[in-house]
Amino acid sequence: MKKYLKPCVFILSLIPFLIIFYKILFNQLGPEPVKEITHHTGEWTLIFICLTLAMSPLKRLTNFFIWISFRRMLGLFIFFYATLHMLTYVIIDYRLDFESISKDILTKKFIFVGFAAWLLLVPLALTSSKKAMIFLKDKWKKLHRLIYIIAILGVLHFIWLVKKDLTEPLIYAVIVIALMLFRFKFKKI
Amino acid sequence: MKKIRYSEITPEKIYINRRSFIKSIGIGAGSIAVTSLPFTNSALSKEDDKHTSFKDITTYNNYYEFGTSKSDPYIKSQNFKTNPWNISIEGEVDNPIKISMEEISETLVSEERVLRLRCVEGWSMVIPWMGFSLSKLLSKVTLTSKAKFVKFESVYDPDQMKGQRYPVLNWPYKEGLRIDEAMHPLTTVVTGLYNKKLPNQNGAPLRIFVPWKYGFKSAKAIVKIELVEKMPTSSWMWASPREYGFYSNVNPNVNHPRWSQATERVIGNNIFAPRVKTLMFNGYGEEVANLYAGMDLKKFF
Numbered sequence: 185m186k187k188y189l190k191p192c193v194f195i196l197s198l199i200p201f202l203i204i205f206y207k208i209l210f211n212q213l214g215p216e217p218v219k220e221i222t223h224h225t226g227e228w229t230l231i232f233i234c235l236t237l238a239m240s241p242l243k244r245l246t247n248f249f250i251w252i253s254f255r256r257m258l259g260l261f262i263f264f265y266a267t268l269h270m271l272t273y274v275i276i277d278y279r280l281d282f283e284s285i286s287k288d289i290l291t292k293k294f295i296f297v298g299f300a301a302w303l304l305l306v307p308l309a310l311t312s313s314k315k316a317m318i319f320l321k322d323k324w325k326k327l328h329r330l331i332y333i334i335a336i337l338g339v340l341h342f343i344w345l346v347k348k349d350l351t352e353p354l355i356y357a358v359i360v361i362a363l364m365l366f367r368f369k370f371k372k373i
Numbered sequence: 374m375k376k377i378r379y380s381e382i383t384p385e386k387i388y389i390n391r392r393s394f395i396k397s398i399g400i401g402a403g404s405i406a407v408t409s410l411p412f413t414n415s416a417l418s419k420e421d422d423k424h425t426s427f428k429d430i431t432t433y434n435n436y437y438e439f440g441t442s443k444s445d446p447y448i449k450s451q452n453f454k455t456n457p458w459n460i461s462i463e464g465e466v467d468n469p470i471k472i473s474m475e476e477i478s479e480t481l482v483s484e485e486r487v488l489r490l491r492c493v494e495g496w497s498m499v500i501p502w503m504g505f506s507l508s509k510l511l512s513k514v515t516l517t518s519k520a521k522f523v524k525f526e527s528v529y530d531p532d533q534m535k536g537q538r539y540p541v542l543n544w545p546y547k548e549g550l551r552i553d554e555a556m557h558p559l560t561t562v563v564t565g566l567y568n569k570k571l572p573n574q575n576g577a578p579l580r581i582f583v584p585w586k587y588g589f590k591s592a593k594a595i596v597k598i599e600l601v602e603k604m605p606t607s608s609w610m611w612a613s614p615r616e617y618g619f620y621s622n623v624n625p626n627v628n629h630p631r632w633s634q635a636t637e638r639v640i641g642n643n644i645f646a647p648r649v650k651t652l653m654f655n656g657y658g659e660e661v662a663n664l665y666a667g668m669d670l671k672k673f674f
Contacts, residue, residue, distance in 0.1 A: 208644065215433040215443075216496055221436065266481045276644055283636070291628055345631060347494070348541055349441035 186250070193254050199262045200228040201268070218277050225269035230342065232262040233335045237363040256312055259331070263309040270302050294344035301337035304330050326349050335360045424487065425498035429640050431572050435492065436593060437541050438527070438534040439574070446535070446574035453533050455578040455594075460515065464599035465520035470513060474578050481505050483564045490657045491623045493587040495632040498640045502582060503565030508556045511598075516552075520600035524548075524604040525581055525592040542608045548585065548592040549605035549619065553664055559657060560583055563591075585654040585661045587621045618674040622665070623655035627674045 194246060207213050213220040239255040242248075278285050288295045304362050310316070317324050339360050342353035436446035439453075456474070463469040483503040488499045511523075529545035531537040537544045554560060561582045564571055571577040576593025582589050589609050599605075609617035616630060625635045638647035654661050665673075 211643070213644065215429040215640045216638060217642075219496075220637060231640065279647055279649070284633070286635065292630060294631065342574070348437070 189250065190253065190257065194257060197232070197258065200224065200231075200265070205288045218272070221272045222269065222277065225265050225272055226342070229262060229269055230267040230338055231257055232265055233338055234356065234359050234363065236262055236331065237335060239362065241363060241366045251327075260309060260312055262334075263305045266302050266305055270299070294341050297337045297344070298341040301341060304334050304337070308334075332364060335364075378384060386537040402406065420501050422489075424469060424501055424639070425641050427567050430498060430500055430566060430600070431574055434574050434575060435494075435588065436576070438536045438594070441541060442538045448536060450573035450656050453573040453577070455573065458578050458596075459581065460598065460600045462511070462600075464601050465481055465517040466514040466515055466600050467517060467662075472513065476512070477579070478564065481509055481562075485568065486561055486584060488559075488561070488584040489655055490582075490584070490588050490591075491637060491651065493589060493617075493621070493632065493634075495634070495637050496640055497637045497649075497651075501567055502561060502563045502569065503571070504561040504563040504582065506558045507560045507562050507581065508558065510562050511555065514600075516600055518616045519602040521552055522601050522604055523550050523552060524597075524599040524601050524605040524661075525550075525595050526597035526599065527592050528594045528596045544608075546592055547605065547611075548581070548590055549601075550590075551604075551623075552600075552664075554583070554661075555636050556560065557664065559660055585623055585657040587623060589617070590621050602656075620665075620670070620673050622670060623651060623652060624654075624670055624674065627671055 186226070204221055208217075208221070236255060236258040239251040239258065242251040274280065274285060278288075289299050308330060311320060311324065311327060320327065339353060339357045341348065342356060346353055387559065391401065432447045433443050434446040436450070439446045439449040458474040459471050460474075460477070461469065461471045481506055486502045487506055488500060488502055490500055507523075525548045527546035527548075528534075529537060531544075550560065561584075563576065563580045563582045564573060564578070566572070571580070576591075576595075579595055580593040581591050590607075603618055607617070607619065609621075610619060623634075627634060635649075635651060637651045638648055639646065652658070
């Protein structure tokens with residue numbers, strides 16, 4: 185039973201990708217298709233950040249170690265959706281117009297933090313293997329604490345992009361803060 | 374204050390006949406029409422400027438009175454009551470009036486006006502509106518010498534408009550124009566689109582449309598038009614003065630903290646279509662640039 189769990193989580197994690205793929209193929213993206221792809225991949229990046237951060241609290245709450253075995257895969261799905269999100273912006277929306285893109289990064293703070301968050305994800309994805317873990321020893325743990333900074337940048341990216349109604353980004357902010365406080369609390373006890 | 378002579382306002386007959394006129398002399402003569410007819414604007418006469426579909430125009434809206442999502446206005450406005458409807462024109466006028474929708478449609482003829490809409494969020498549409506120049510409606514009152522600005526106020530009805538139950542903006546929605554902008558023939562009072570009555574989600578029964586300004590300047594469901602001496606504060610200026618100026622002319626050179634104003638996405642295009650360059654004054658520079666002669670538009674954004 186246990187050995188099927190991971191493949192199940194993998195397939196479930198691919199569903200958001202399949203949904204957007206289906207929408208592209210069958211022209212279901214609505215009046216602003218590029219924005220739809222950008223929002224969809226961005227939203228799922230944030231959801232996977234929350235899911236990844238939830239695994240260790242779940243382990244402590246339920247005493248099942250199985251949660252931790254999903255963490256690496258979920259973390260790699262953050263990178264997967266974040267990369268799709270970034271590539272949608274760079275390739276589909278701005279068609280590799282690097283002059284406009286670099287201007288956006290420097291003048292729009294939500295793009296700046298979004299791009300920074302993606303850059304910080306790269307070393308985490310590269311060092312996700314067991315080999316890297318053994319090679320880096322205790323540095324690995326320190327390096328992977330970057331995910332907390334990435335989570336904060338990701339939420340800021342959403343807060344700064346919203347025009348007026350902050351409900352949605354604030355929901356993510358509350359979840360991310362709660363998941364972080366949980367760790368803090370456990371350390372004290 | 375700059376007075377608009379009656380001769381400056383394009384006669385109604387030209388509006389009504391302009392389509393058949395252009396058709397009759399063919400596409401090649403389009404450029405002749407540009408100088409005399411503001412609605413066959415150079416930006417519009419391009420072949421790729423297809424009218425946005427009725428479906429997209431009526432299901433993809435920013436109308437926070439009904440909710441902040443683009444689909445909210447269509448979904449949540451269908452039972453909105455627009456009858457009876459009165460509009461008061463007051464403030465710096467000798468004879469304030471309250472005029473009913475019936476009287477407006479009986480006395481002022483709506484013509485088709487194909488105008489481009491550029492949203493501050495970086496997308497655009499081409500909309501075949503039905504309407505007439507605001508100056509015609511304002512000619513029903515006599516302005517005093519203190520009438521320097523026009524303030525528009527949209528309806529406040531939180532029972533019917535659920536979005537108004539939350540302080541997303543300072544309700545009722547307020548917008549404004551300088552008097553010469555308001556008197557410009559391109560400033561349109563809209564009563565319909567695609568030859569139909571104006572749908573609720575697009576601002577029924579009556580809205581303003583100012584094609585050379587970002588979409589939020591064009592207030593919907595108007596109940597009050599007030600002539601004032603001092604520059605009014607619009608709802609968006611009140612929400613974030615750094616982001617939204619009083620003028621809010623479409624200007625690719627003035628950056629916005631969130632959206633690119635240099636380019637735009639045309640609604641209805643597929644994912645492979647490139648962004649298009651945003652034009653100064655949304656392509657209506659020939660008609661309106663003189664209103665801002667000598668002004669630093671980066672400062673007065």
